[in-house]
Amino acid sequence: xxxxxxxxxxxxxxxxxxxxxxxxxxxxxxxxxxxxxxxxxxxxxxxxxxxxxxxxxxxxxxxxxxxxxxxxxxxxxxxxxxxxxxxxxxxxxxxxxxxxxxxxxxxxxxxxxxxxxxxxxxxxxxxxxxxxxxxxxxxxxxxxxxxxxxxxxxxxxxxxxxxxxxxxxxxxxxxxxxxxxxxxxxxxxxxxxxxxxxxxxxxxxxxxxxxxxxxxxxxxxxxxxxxxxxxxxxxxxxxxx
Numbered sequence: 001x002x003x004x005x006x007x008x009x010x011x012x013x014x015x016x017x018x019x020x021x022x023x024x025x026x027x028x029x030x031x032x033x034x035x036x037x038x039x040x041x042x043x044x045x046x047x048x049x050x051x052x053x054x055x056x057x058x059x060x061x062x063x064x065x066x067x068x069x070x071x072x073x074x075x076x077x078x079x080x081x082x083x084x085x086x087x088x089x090x091x092x093x094x095x096x097x098x099x100x101x102x103x104x105x106x107x108x109x110x111x112x113x114x115x116x117x118x119x120x121x122x123x124x125x126x127x128x129x130x131x132x133x134x135x136x137x138x139x140x141x142x143x144x145x146x147x148x149x150x151x152x153x154x155x156x157x158x159x160x161x162x163x164x165x166x167x168x169x170x171x172x173x174x175x176x177x178x179x180x181x182x183x184x185x186x187x188x189x190x191x192x193x194x195x196x197x198x199x200x201x202x203x204x205x206x207x208x209x210x211x212x213x214x215x216x217x218x219x220x221x222x223x224x225x226x227x228x229x230x231x232x233x234x235x236x237x238x239x240x241x
Contacts, residue, residue, distance in 0.1 A: 026169060032162035032195045039151045040202045046144045047209040054216045057141065060087035061223065074234055088137040092224055095133040096231050099126055118235070130228040138221050145213045152207035159199020166192025 064087060071077035078097050081090050103122050118126065170189055 026166070026191075028165055028169075029162055029191060029195060032158060033198055035158060036155060036195070036198045036202050039155055039206075043148060043151045043202060043206040043209065046148055047205065050144055050209070050213050053141070054213065054220070057088060057220060060085065061089050061220070063087075064089040064093075074238060077234075088141070088220065088224060089227060091137060092130060092133045092227060093231065096126060096130050096228070099129045100235070123232070127228070127232065130231065134221065134224045134228060137224060138217065141217055141220060145210060145217065148206045148210040148213070152203045152210055155203040155206065156196075156199040159195040159197070159202075162195030162199075163192045166195065 063084060064081070067080040067084065068077055071080055074097070077093070081093055084090055100118075103118060103126075167189060170192060
């Protein structure tokens with residue numbers, strides 16, 4: 001072994017990679033990285049979970065619209081929807097039909113005699129029932145999306161906090177050692193910057209996922225609102241209003 005390597009081994013070899021920086025990092029750096037790793041796992045779990053959920057809602061919506069297009073009357077549509085799996089579209093439709101049936105019992109039976117149309121007060125109550133069901137479906141689909149926003153906002157700040165404290169420790173070490181050589185400063189600064197990089201790596205997918213799912217949520221919400229208006233329009237066409 002050459003003599004010039006002995007002081008390096010005695011003082012501890014400087015980190016040669018990011019893994020070395022993490023392993024040789026301070027306790028604070030490891031704590032910040034551990035929290036960011038947990039945020040990352042939660043973020044990716046939510047991204048995969050919401051992707052599957054919105055994909056399923058999209059397939060359910062396509063089936064729902066296919067059955068609605070085939071139905072000639074409200075009674076036919078109601079029978080067809082009962083055979084479909086639960087979906088936000090089906091639940092909004094059932095809420096409207098059930099409320100209408102409460103206002104006009106027996107009106108949706110086969111060969112039912114004509115009944116009086118809904119009054120303006122009853123029509124407004126029906127609209128409120130549909131809006132309430134839409135809001136509940138939107139809230140159910142929105143669960144977890146807010147957490148992506150929190151992770152996307154907090155992660156860079158947490159990484160920056162770790163970096164600032166790491167830089168402070170590096171400069172304190174320079175003060176104590178009395179050496180301003182770049183070789184003594186660089187490892188500490190590089191180690192401090194790891195938390196900033198980690199914070200951005202965690203935040204970028206979370207922010208992208210949040211914006212993507214908010215767009216999907218607004219799309220589904222708009223479709224539900226449009227369907228509610230179409231439902232009331234169907235009642236008007238059939239002379240039930």
